[in-house]
Amino acid sequence: MTTALITGSTAGIGAAFARRLAADGHNLVLVARNTARLGEQATELHDRHGIEAEVLTADLATDKGIDTVAARLADRKNPVDLLVNNAGFGNKGRYLDVSMADELKMLKVHCEAVLRLTSAATEAMRERGRGGVVNVASVAAFVPRGTYGASKAWVVQFTQGAAKDLAGTGVRLMALAPGFVRTEFHERAGMGTDNIPNWMWLDADKLVAAALADLARGKSLSIPDPRYKALMGLVKITPQAVLGGITSKTGRKYGPQ
Numbered sequence: 001m002t003t004a005l006i007t008g009s010t011a012g013i014g015a016a017f018a019r020r021l022a023a024d025g026h027n028l029v030l031v032a033r034n035t036a037r038l039g040e041q042a043t044e045l046h047d048r049h050g051i052e053a054e055v056l057t058a059d060l061a062t063d064k065g066i067d068t069v070a071a072r073l074a075d076r077k078n079p080v081d082l083l084v085n086n087a088g089f090g091n092k093g094r095y096l097d098v099s100m101a102d103e104l105k106m107l108k109v110h111c112e113a114v115l116r117l118t119s120a121a122t123e124a125m126r127e128r129g130r131g132g133v134v135n136v137a138s139v140a141a142f143v144p145r146g147t148y149g150a151s152k153a154w155v156v157q158f159t160q161g162a163a164k165d166l167a168g169t170g171v172r173l174m175a176l177a178p179g180f181v182r183t184e185f186h187e188r189a190g191m192g193t194d195n196i197p198n199w200m201w202l203d204a205d206k207l208v209a210a211a212l213a214d215l216a217r218g219k220s221l222s223i224p225d226p227r228y229k230a231l232m233g234l235v236k237i238t239p240q241a242v243l244g245g246i247t248s249k250t251g252r253k254y255g256p257q
């Protein structure tokens with residue numbers, strides 16, 4: 001039996017990874033800040049699928065939280081075969097409306113934690129000659145969209161670069177770039193979603209199925225769903241100035257839902 005560690009496992013995309021991997025028979029290490037919610041999730045997945053689910057309470061915006069998860073990933077006696085770096089969040093407000101503390105927190109969770117956890121996991125995986133890492137980015141990585149888009153652009157570039165450096169070692173890395181997914185993300189960030197058209201919303205379970213299929217195919221970047229593949233094709237040929245005008249408005253309506 002293999003083991004997968006998922007950060008941000010208790011809601012949204014992370015919870016969809018947990019459901020799917022448990023259904024496929026993988027043991028899980030579930031990571032988030034809310035211990036009670038982690039415990040309920042572990043019990044439910046164990047009871048439904050007969051897998052072992054450990055819980056690790058960790059705030060990935062802190063050194064202590066990152067150290068805790070990195071130590072679990074480096075544990076040679078209890079190897080982790082698949083790491084899903086998924087924990088993340090949005091900040092309410094545009095550039096300069098967001099406090100510097102919140103901007104830095106985002107870089108800590110989206111970049112520093114992803115770097116340190118990927119490194120802890122892949123060092124151990126390289127020794128064993130096998131393993132996989134999925135780093136959850138966003139299609140915002142490809143458009144000008146504040147610190148959020150910039151941090152996700154880092155995730156894509158870092159992951160694809162590391163995938164090349166580790167080619168031939170048996171360790172696979174893939175950046176996952178979803179479009180809009182109905183999760184707790186927008187509500188937590190205080191973002192209204194009524195200006196996002198229905199056709200732009202993706203289902204978390206279908207997204208995860210497509211991502212895992214792309215990982216199995218050896219892709220280093222997964223943009224699930226034909227709608228977003230087509231949109232990202234358009235993004236490549238759209239001038240940056242026009243793109244910035246469109247993307248700074250879409251899905252950034254702050255305030256009551």
Ligand SMILES: NC(=O)c1ccc[n+]([C@@H]2O[C@H](COP(=O)([O-])OP(=O)(O)OC[C@H]3O[C@@H](n4cnc5c(N)ncnc54)[C@H](OP(=O)(O)O)[C@@H]3O)[C@@H](O)[C@H]2O)c1
Pocket residue numbers: 007008009010011012013014031032033034037058059060061086087088089109136137138139177178179180181182183184185186188
């Ligand atoms: N939803 C979208 O439209 C969308 C689109 C593209 C990319 N993404 C990316 O997908 C990932 C997952 O987002 P989601 O939409 O599934 O969000 P979500 O529903 O809000 O879930 C976020 C998860 O991350 C955990 N988390 C948040 N901050 C954390 C921290 N500091 N330390 C540890 N765990 C933390 C939360 O649990 P606790 O609160 O208990 O810690 C929760 O389990 C993020 O990286 C996001 O940027 C989302």
